[in-house]
Amino acid sequence: xxxxxxxxxxxxxxxxxxxxxxxxxxxxxxxxxxxxxxxxxxxxxxxxxxxxxxxxxxxxxxxxxxxxxxxxxxxxxxxxxxxxxxxxxxxxxxxxxxxxxxxxxxxxxxxxxxxxxxxxxxxxxxxxxxxxxxxxxxxxxxxxxxxxxxxxxxxxxxxxx
Numbered sequence: 001x002x003x004x005x006x007x008x009x010x011x012x013x014x015x016x017x018x019x020x021x022x023x024x025x026x027x028x029x030x031x032x033x034x035x036x037x038x039x040x041x042x043x044x045x046x047x048x049x050x051x052x053x054x055x056x057x058x059x060x061x062x063x064x065x066x067x068x069x070x071x072x073x074x075x076x077x078x079x080x081x082x083x084x085x086x087x088x089x090x091x092x093x094x095x096x097x098x099x100x101x102x103x104x105x106x107x108x109x110x111x112x113x114x115x116x117x118x119x120x121x122x123x124x125x126x127x128x129x130x131x132x133x134x135x136x137x138x139x140x141x142x143x144x145x146x147x148x149x150x151x152x153x154x155x156x157x158x159x160x161x
Contacts, residue, residue: 001092001131007047009127014040024051032064038116039123042072046100067116073101074117079124089128 015021017036024045031038045055059069079085080093 001088001128003092003095005131006092006128007043009131010040010043010047013127014044024054028058028065031068035116035119038068039120042068042075042120043124043127046096052100071117071120073097075120075124076101078117078121082121082125085125086129086132088132089125092128093124 014027014037017034017040018027018030022030027037027041027044031041045051055065056069058065060066076093076097080090080097082090085093
């Protein structure tokens with residue numbers, strides 16, 4: 001998966017989650033209240049050089065953005081080392097890590113019991129997996145699914161006890 005394709009997918013997903021297209025500042029404001037928008041926003045912030053620079057400069061001034069940056073780093077680190085992820089996910093996570101977090105120790109101690117980086121990792125992995133799953137679909141698989149669904153008896157799906 002190329003970076004442009006990934007960032008286009010992130011932007012489409014973020015527009016869907018936020019119910020519209022907004023500016024960088026508006027997405028940042030929305031991410032403070034909506035965890036789903038937050039997960040998309042951190043990857044959207046890396047989508048071009050201007051947003052990435054603004055994101056990294058804000059992380060030096062604001063604690064919230066600094067935590068987002070730290071959680072993004074942790075999520076990419078986890079995704080690149082999880083053995084259950086497909087190789088394409090690991091490769092893209094390592095590439096993003098190298099491009100944006102090269103030679104950097106990015107640690108912020110969280111006092112929360114909730115691990116935000118795990119949610120960000122799940123968002124990242126699901127986007128990449130969905131992309132590759134769509135690209136691997138072909139006519140034969142679609143034909144097989146239609147055949148299986150045509151053989152299902154929809155009247156007997158629920159069992160009465």
